[in-house]
Amino acid sequence: MTQKKPSETGDATKRSPLFCDSLFAYKRNITRAVQVGTIGIGGSHPVRLQSMTTTNSLETEATAEQCLRIARAGGELVRITTQGRREALNLEAIQQYIRHKGYDFPLVADIHFNPNAALLAAERVDKVRINPGNFADGAKKFRDIDYSADVYQAELADIESKLGPFLEVCRKNGTALRIGANHGSLSDRIMARYGDTPKGMVESCMEFLRICRRANFDNIVLSIKSSNTRVMVHTVRLLVATMRSEGMHYPLHLGVTEAGSGEDGRIKSAVGIGALLADGLGDTIRVSLTEDPEEEIPVARLLRDHVTGRPGHALIEEVSAESYQPYAYVKRSSHQVGIFGKGQPAAVVMDVRQGTAFENSQLVPEAVLVSSVDVSLPSAFSNCIRLVPRQYMPDRPVADVWPLLDVRSFLSDVRVEGHKVLEVRYSDLDAALLGALRKDEDVVLLLTSDHVNALAEQRAFFLALEENGLTHPVIVHRRYSDADLAHVQIKAAADTGLLFLDGYGDGISVAAPKLAIAGLVELHFGILQASRVRFSRTEFISCPGCGRTLFDLQTTTKKVRERTAHLKGLKIAIMGCIVNGIGEMADADYGYVGAGPGKISLFKNRALVMKALPEKEAVDRLIELIKDSGDWTEAPPLSNIF
Incomplete structure (x- = not known):
């Protein structure tokens, strides 16, 4: 297996004490x-x-x-x-x-x-x-x-x-x-x-x-x-x-x-x-x-x-952390299985097995976990790969339908040919499963956990794969019973973001049966973008404001967002003043920064382009700058979104 290679930062800090106990x-x-x-x-x-x-x-x-x-x-x-x-x-x-x-x-x-x-x-x-x-x-x-x-x-x-x-x-x-x-x-x-x-x-x-x-x-x-x-x-x-x-x-x-x-x-x-x-x-x-x-x-x-709220949790079996690189981003090596692994963008896998309100969304996942092959999906999902429990698979192969297996069926004598997904937990990773995975590389692992400290347990799983030389792609999966989307956003982001920040994970799947699909789809893409592994929409870097802020930050941020949110992959910084403005927008494509009372300066790639513009015309001038720079695309009509 190709191990995670220590970076320059990793080498420099390898002799230092670990950052946590x-x-x-x-x-x-x-x-x-x-x-x-x-x-x-x-x-x-x-x-x-x-x-x-x-x-x-x-x-x-x-x-x-x-x-x-x-x-x-x-x-x-x-x-x-x-x-x-x-x-x-x-x-x-x-x-x-x-x-x-x-x-x-x-x-x-x-x-x-x-x-x-x-x-x-x-x-x-x-x-x-x-x-x-x-x-x-x-x-x-x-x-x-x-x-x-x-x-x-x-x-x-x-x-x-x-x-x-x-x-x-x-x-x-x-x-x-x-x-x-x-x-x-x-x-x-x-x-x-x-x-x-x-x-x-x-x-x-x-x-x-x-x-x-x-x-x-x-x-x-x-x-x-x-x-x-x-x-x-x-x-x-x-x-x-x-x-x-x-x-x-x-x-x-x-x-x-x-x-x-x-x-x-x-x-x-x-x-x-x-x-x-x-x-x-x-x-x-x-x-x-x-x-x-x-x-x-x-x-x-x-x-x-x-x-x-996790002290005193059930023991998680420790595994060697020799490959762990906590001070720099190093992507885990994984081989390709269809749309997963080998440097491909982390995939979004929607889990609708327990009944989620179906509706179209502006962003579309790559795959959907369903209870049967006949489940009716939103029209926008028509090209998604359907992951279906093995017992409900059609008799004949169907395009874009993969079997979903549990560990028992995967270890049975009946071999399932072609791409497949195996739902697995850290506790399943024994000698028998490791041996079976070594013999079958055409497997994507759907890693789930019900442990109180599921994040640490899932991290241990990745470290165990590396220790055993396995490079199968892994979808990080979590399940929540909350009926409040805002609560699931916070919990899921906190529970999965660390893994993606550390280079783990070839896909993400958050199950929340009480929530509607549109909000859940946005959440998946939002976590990947916040974790810096996949940019699917405009990223807004905007400060919270303080006594130094030189314009109405909330109103301006809303105006900029309304007019530019459809620009896929762009980073736009909206900064109240110069304290962190120029520096924090170092990797932003465009910057809108307070330069004085009622005055705004516009930046492109941290270079000052327009200085001390009147605030009332600054948003329009920002749009002009984006267009003149060739980064503008028109927003899709609503009929193509919903």
């Missing part, structure tokens, strides 16, 4: 406890939920009332944009307003570019977030500078001179610190030495963390975020492994930046955050949606409760 048993990562006002983060404390205000931070009542709405929704701490001295001073008035209403939840100041504002904020709130990419370096200029060792060390010394006084103010006031690195705002210094890599993002955090350690300051929470879930997950894992190698155990804040709105934002957040929570990482989370901030809290709560 076990790949097969859920256990919270042990971190030091950090006190933030009235709550503790890390240690034995539960995973905390938080959000961030979108108001002008100088508007005391509006900001405080939004904080209260977040708290009433279940948010346990609230972050506030703090652009400068005036905003930092006004934090005191905001806090007094909140205390007067009878609430005492912690407030967090969000600082970019302004160490002086950080000093003032540290005297007034419970926690200050600083970004190592711009705390002392200023705005990222994307300059190509050749940093000598001396110049590099001189910049670090300058950072330490600015960070030291701030740490003393934090120490004096009992203020916690979040060192929060963002993929979109790495410093020129980091970019020059490490490039736009997970190692560079980790080092951006570690430089500041080592300075704090020299100052004997430990009241710290760390975060590394990206709008790219693959980058986010691999980088946070690498950060934890790096900390472990240096004897550090600071708590982690998790989030996917610019996740977007609606189901896309929820699925993307669940994939990224869920993949880390599943391995016990994360002490506080924020689901960043381009919606009112209080709407983020119920999503975060559902995600947290779903993933973290």
